[in-house]
Amino acid sequence: MDLTVFGATGGIGQEIVRQALDAGHRVTAVVRDPARLTVTGAELQVVTAGLGDAEALRPALAGRDAVFSGLGPRSPRKVGIAESGTRSILRAMEAEGVRRFLAVSAAPLGPVPDGDSFLQRRVLFPLISRLLRSVYDDLRAMEDEMRRSATDWTSVRPPKLTNRALTGAYRTALNANPPRGGSIGRADVAHAMLAMAEDPATVKQAVGVAY
Template identity: 60%
Template sequence: MKLTVFGATGGIGQEVVRQALGAGHHVTAVVRDPARLSVTGERLEVFRTDLSDSASVRPAVAGRDAVLSGLGARSRKDAGVATRLTRTVLDAMRAEDVRRVLVVSAAPVGPEPQDAGWLDRGVRGIVSAVLRDVYTDLRAMEEELARSGTDWTVVRPPRLQDKPLSGRYRTVVGGFPSKGRFVGRADVAHAMLAMTEDAGTLKQGVGVAY
């Protein structure tokens, strides 16, 4: 497949690029600073842009089979960036008639497991309060996707870890894995690539965790 990855220098984004190349896909990595991208490969195209407008992004998505995005705030002071940048990507996709998009959100934005205990509910409440502005941004981003008319999937991980790819994680379409408190960035990337051609995840939020 021909894939475009936004947020390609982030923890999940670089893993998506690395694993996609390893699987034989052609990858366009969209970055602001190419020096921050450590991945290389014959089938890799590095596309530099600051995502200031959709017109500058259109060449990066034209003719692609799917777009995968790890765009988002790195801290509370960046809240709002996920919605703004995702809107730019969606506008470019619409102009180029590209439909498939997978985006990273966060577990607290979606539903909690029905069997969540008091500890999980308490931790979720504290984290949601501390990162309220970030999660408000991610909810707005998800609303943009839902209105976009694209074949979208939102991937909602819990606390992220830097761990080697295991391929051993749980996913729940429309929900979240019971007692799923952590997941590695490499496994989130693996899940996103697996969902790219999974019709069962279209227009769905998918919880992913160990």
């Protein structure tokens, strides 16, 4: 497939690029600072671009089979990037007639699973949601942009992210979070997103993913 990856210098973004190249796909990585992209490959094209102008993004999207986004605020001070950047990407995709879009969101946007402990349901989830409220508000606004778009979108909602090596062994849940799923490695989130790109059951769905 011909793929484009935004946020390609982030932890999940770089894993998407790396795993996609390993699987034989052609990848365009859209970055602001090419020096931060450590992945290389004969089928990799690196495009330096900001996210403020949807028209400028169209060449990086033309003819692509799927678009991935690892955009997100790295801290509460960076909130807004998920919503504004995704809006530009979606507009450029619609202009080019590209339909498949997958973006990283977060587990706290979904419901707390019934199988979780009282501590998880009543203390930890509410506490995390309050502490990172502005970050999750940005991701909620991003998901709203996706729902309003004409794309075949999927929002991928991992819990706590780790740097664990790729296992390929994780759980997913449509419009829910896997019970007792407290963490997942960035490499496995990327693996799940690449698999979802060709899974029609995940189109226009939020998907929880965790160990």
